[in-house]
Amino acid sequence: MIYTVTFNPALDYVVRVTDFRLGATNRCEREELYCGGKGINVSLVLHELGIQNAALGFIAGFTGAALKQELDARGITTDFILLPRGFSRINVKLKSGEETEINGRGPQIDPRSLEALYRKLDALRPGDTLVLAGSIPASLPADVYEQILRRLSGRELRFVVDAAGSLLERVLPYRPFLIKPNHHELGELAGTALSPDDGERIAQCARGLQRRGARNVLVSMAGFGALLVTETGEVLRQRAAQGALKNSVGAGDSMVAGFLAGYSEKGDYRYALRLGTAAGGATAFSDGLAVRSCIEEVLKTL
Ligand SMILES: Nc1ncnc2c1ncn2[C@@H]1O[C@H](COP(=O)(O)OP(=O)(O)OP(=O)(O)O)[C@@H](O)[C@H]1O
Numbered sequence: 001m002i003y004t005v006t007f008n009p010a011l012d013y014v015v016r017v018t019d020f021r022l023g024a025t026n027r028c029e030r031e032e033l034y035c036g037g038k039g040i041n042v043s044l045v046l047h048e049l050g051i052q053n054a055a056l057g058f059i060a061g062f063t064g065a066a067l068k069q070e071l072d073a074r075g076i077t078t079d080f081i082l083l084p085r086g087f088s089r090i091n092v093k094l095k096s097g098e099e100t101e102i103n104g105r106g107p108q109i110d111p112r113s114l115e116a117l118y119r120k121l122d123a124l125r126p127g128d129t130l131v132l133a134g135s136i137p138a139s140l141p142a143d144v145y146e147q148i149l150r151r152l153s154g155r156e157l158r159f160v161v162d163a164a165g166s167l168l169e170r171v172l173p174y175r176p177f178l179i180k181p182n183h184h185e186l187g188e189l190a191g192t193a194l195s196p197d198d199g200e201r202i203a204q205c206a207r208g209l210q211r212r213g214a215r216n217v218l219v220s221m222a223g224f225g226a227l228l229v230t231e232t233g234e235v236l237r238q239r240a241a242q243g244a245l246k247n248s249v250g251a252g253d254s255m256v257a258g259f260l261a262g263y264s265e266k267g268d269y270r271y272a273l274r275l276g277t278a279a280g281g282a283t284a285f286s287d288g289l290a291v292r293s294c295i296e297e298v299l300k301t302l
């Protein structure tokens with residue numbers, strides 16, 4: 001069973017404005033509202049690909065209730081903790097030529113609610129996969145992902161972490177099965193700027209994270225594809241799918257879901273990388289997260 005954890009779920013409010021003007025009243029051409037937050041996106045795409053999973057995390061207020069209601073309606077299994085105060089954030093995604101994002105801070109997670117999550121995670125069984133994805137609210141310590149992995153280490157769980165900076169860095173000693181930095185995040189960790197056309201340096205930096213504990217390092221590079229350094233030492237490269245970019249929000253999460261679905265289907269890293277790339281591309285070419293038929297169509301082109 002796969003469990004995703006989203007500490008800071010969101011409603012993603014996507015607005016399209018032709019000529020956005022700062023300081024003026026802008027009217028949008030289109031607006032959409034999606035369930036969001038990285039772990040929730042992973043759950044949605046896994047579900048789309050027919051992989052059973054449950055979405056865990058924290059919700060609050062009427063926005064949190066709306067999130068849960070929508071996820072229930074879409075058949076996603078959820079087991080959220082309802083926070084006593086505040087509201088789940090609304091993240092604004094402004095599309096006007098370029099994409100601009102304003103991500104909310106999110107509600108405070110009190111110690112008792114955090115402990116409630118830990119108790120749910122204690123019930124995971126050997127062979128289960130735990131996906132920790134996205135940022136954490138400012139009220140939490142930066143070592144919270146590390147605390148979770150430390151608590152659960154030795155339990156034969158498969159850890160997947162999609163986060164940036166020290167949140168990611170601190171989990172490396174706990175041997176995560178998969179981490180998925182994009183090339184900018186990888187560069188930040190390695191203390192150097194990385195360009196997608198410098199495959200050799202990207203592979204070197206990914207190997208550096210393996211030396212620090214990660215088992216498989218999947219480096220995504222948006223329209224430039226992806227590179228996977230496997231635990232067996234192989235370096236696999238995959239070009240991106242070709243298509244018109246509509247939306248990059250959730251492409252990385254779709255890639256994580258596609259990779260996990262592909263790996264659970266065939267136990268083969270090359271196929272997992274292809275399905276991950278197809279899912280990431282399919283979301284980039286869709287208005288929201290990709291649907292299964294689109295992922296399958298894109299997969300045929302890779
Ligand atoms: N413009 C694009 N064209 C084709 N494929 C894309 C495009 N953008 C993203 N993808 C696919 O999705 C994968 C993940 O994208 P990206 O590297 O942007 O992840 P990310 O930075 O984690 O994104 P996000 O945080 O927005 O979810 C890429 O490796 C690629 O396969």
Ligand SMILES: O=P(O)(O)OC[C@@]1(O)O[C@H](CO)[C@@H](O)[C@@H]1O
Nearest residue numbers: 010036037038091103134135250
């Ligand atoms: O603020 P975080 O947790 O880093 O990112 C949150 C977020 O931008 O990530 C998802 C796309 O990956 C969106 O659904 C969501 O709004």
